[in-house]
Amino acid sequence: MSEYLWHCPFCDTDQIVSSEGMQASFSDLTAENAEGPRRLVVKFVVCPNPKCRQFALDASLHLLTISGNRGYTGKHLKTWNLVPPSRARTFPVSIPRAVLEDYREACLVAETSPKAASALARRCLSGMLRDFWSVQPGSLSDEFRQVKGTADPLTWEAVESVRNTGLIGPRMESEGAEIQDSEPGESQLLIGLIETLIHDWYVNRDVRRKRLAEIKQIAETGRSEPAVPSAE
Numbered sequence: 001m002s003e004y005l006w007h008c009p010f011c012d013t014d015q016i017v018s019s020e021g022m023q024a025s026f027s028d029l030t031a032e033n034a035e036g037p038r039r040l041v042v043k044f045v046v047c048p049n050p051k052c053r054q055f056a057l058d059a060s061l062h063l064l065t066i067s068g069n070r071g072y073t074g075k076h077l078k079t080w081n082l083v084p085p086s087r088a089r090t091f092p093v094s095i096p097r098a099v100l101e102d103y104r105e106a107c108l109v110a111e112t113s114p115k116a117a118s119a120l121a122r123r124c125l126s127g128m129l130r131d132f133w134s135v136q137p138g139s140l141s142d143e144f145r146q147v148k149g150t151a152d153p154l155t156w157e158a159v160e161s162v163r164n165t166g167l168i169g170p171r172m173e174s175e176g177a178e179i180q181d182s183e184p185g186e187s188q189l190l191i192g193l194i195e196t197l198i199h200d201w202y203v204n205r206d207v208r209r210k211r212l213a214e215i216k217q218i219a220e221t222g223r224s225e226p227a228v229p230s231a232e
């Protein structure tokens with residue numbers, strides 16, 4: 001197994017995982033059954049970041065193809081995230097508790113109940129819009145409309161790409177947290193949008209604040225110290 005890029009859910013960084021950091025084993029169902037042969041793959045990934053070194057664990061079910069007396073891993077059917085229990089990321093900044101709870105819960109039920117996950121994800125998006133941009137409460141699409149000219153154009157493109165799928169828009173004009181039919185892929189899209197917006201809004205604001213504090217400190221130190229002769 002060669003190296004591959006992996007996003008660590010614990011330290012929230014992209015990491016290159018080598019073969020030593022990844023361990024997988026499998027168990028086969030070969031007994032006659034209604035569904036046919038199956039293979040369960042259990043995979044550990046250890047984060048190579050020396051400050052983290054946490055492990056992630058998942059189990060995935062695949063079709064099992066048998067040829068001669070050898071079995072081969074076939075089409076992927078389902079994955080269960082065991083450690084951590086969902087794909088929810090950790091963020092290095094403080095985010096309103098209600099927003100974070102909705103996000104984490106949406107991630108937790110994304111596989112088993114996409115409908116509930118989408119409803120939670122929409123409520124989370126609305127919570128972010130009200131907290132970060134102080135929008136007037138309305139339908140989710142209306143709340144997004146209020147930040148249209150103000151949000152960064154690239155961020156807005158991400159919003160638009162999800163809006164164009166109808167997940168934020170005509171189908172949900174009436175109420176932000178209304179429960180609607182939803183496919184797993186749809187809830188994943190909404191969860192992905194939440195992650196993008198947390199990064200673009202909360203994380204970036206924190207980075208800018210820290211930079212500003214540094215500049216202010218440098219400026220103040222510069223003022224209080226005697227002028228350094230220039231090297232001209």
Ligand SMILES: [Zn+2]
Nearest residue numbers: 008011047052
């Ligand atoms: Zn890590």
